[in-house]
Amino acid sequence: MAGTVTEPTARTVTTLADGRELIYYDRGAAVPRNAVDRRPLDPRTPASQVRFDPVTGDHVTIAAHRQARTYQPPAEECPLCPSRDGRLSEIPADDYQVAVFENRFPSLAGAPVAAEVGGGGLWTAGPGAGRCEVVCFTADHDASFADLSPERARLVLDAWTDRTAALSALPGVEQVYCFENRGAEIGVTLAHPHGQIYAFPFTTPRTARMIGQAERHRAATGRNLFDDLVAAERADGARVVLAGEHWTAFVPFAARWPYEVHLYPHRRVPDLTALDEAQRAEFPRLHLDLLRRFDRLFGGGRTPYIAAWHQAPARQRAELGLHLELFTIRRAADKLKYLAGVESGMDAFVNDVTPEDAARRLREVAR
Structure with missing residues (x-):
């Protein structure tokens, strides 16, 4: 059976109030995206570490600041829905097709630095460099990926591909991982249909x-x-x-x-x-x-x-x-x-x- 024929993907880049990058992906011609993030957000100060386990040879990310991340808010306070009717969210626009932005509570963030921290010897660690992004599959809070049309699913694939190329080119990034968690049983903290992308400073175990x-x-x-x-x-x-x-x-x-x-x-x-x-x-x-x-x-x-x-x-x-x-x-x-x-x-x-x-x-x- 033939696949879906799609129009080219348009990509619009902007920034949120605290400097994080936001990218809109649209099928066909670019949609004007002039909405500005008006939230009074403080600059981010993530402070994660990547520690090396000498027993298993694995890297473990320590990101204590994520304890404060948004956890299962009611639908009317969803941070992944478009900003509408005076309610401001992570998406300033009043509608979108697919949107990708830097996670406000990232496990990994920032460029790598050469110096290691920690006690040395058996105990070695470095800054949690890398990048974590959120991929919003649709503006419809009550939908799921399975509800998407083939054309919209292709747009998500295009976004995954574009972000894989961009993140792989960042200094210090060793591996890019695109994934979706769905369901409270899995541990999802936001019900809106979305996935994530991690740019790791190491190869995962x-x-x-x-x-x-x-x-x-x-x-x-x-x-x-x-x-x-x-x-x-x-x-x-x-x-x-x-x-x-x-x-x-x-x-x-x-x-x-x-x-x-x-x-x-x-x-x-x-x-x-x-x-x-x-x-x-x-x-x-x-x-x-x-x-x-x-x-x-x-x-x-x-x-x-x-x-x-x-x-x-x-x-x-x-x-x-x-x-x-x-x-x-x-x-x-x-x-x-x-x-x-x-x-x-x-x-x-x-x-x-x-x-x-x-x-x-x-x-x-x-x-």
Whole structure:
């Protein structure tokens, strides 16, 4: 099936009252964006640290100032809705299609500095340099990503791609991570449909493990792990949920979550910026189809989920293949999958649903 034909994306950049950047994305011609942020905001002074764990080799971000961030406000006080009727929000305009702005309570912010802080030796730390952004998918507070049209979903993809390119070029940024959390069960603090983008000053632990596995596979076989994985799942078919001309979605053989789907482009690319037009055009239909299937899994309603883009780091681009991971913490209509002693303590997952049954169920709820 052909993908969605879209008009070019217009990009309008402005600043908020405290100096943070705000970008409007519109399909077609640019919409005049003259609204000014009139809120009396103080300049930001985020003070996070990135500390190194000598036992695991992981980096951990310490961001105590985020304790004061906005937490589940009523709809009439939503900071992601447009500014209307005298109520001022993070979006000065009275309407928008897609908007991206620097997070007011970022885990990471600012340019890197050369000097380390901390005790040295086993205890090393540095400033929490990097950038955190909020991506508002729609001005409609009561909608969700699954409610978007293919054209609007493509606009979000264009925004993700544009921000990946811009953030990857910042000094000190090692990896860009675009993701969406949905549902109070996941821990979402704002109900408005939105996602986030993190520009990390380090390669995240999960990505480092995947790259290590891909390098070992290359050494053993001479081939790319992700190419072999997609080819094997497509050939087997037992865990394939849906497939298009340029993308395939499947439940991984060793899925950690009860319902977990990975969406891969057939032509391997390192990140969003490397997708071609055919891949971009087909993606919205498949992604929206998956999200709507998740919502039908448990008899209707909005299933809580995390949708996470895995992209190659800035300096390790040869082996990792771009893919989207979508999973829910719900294992039944009235049960959640909690990370208890085995998962949280040992990072050793136990799944309550076989991947083959999960794939079958996701195929059954297609329309």
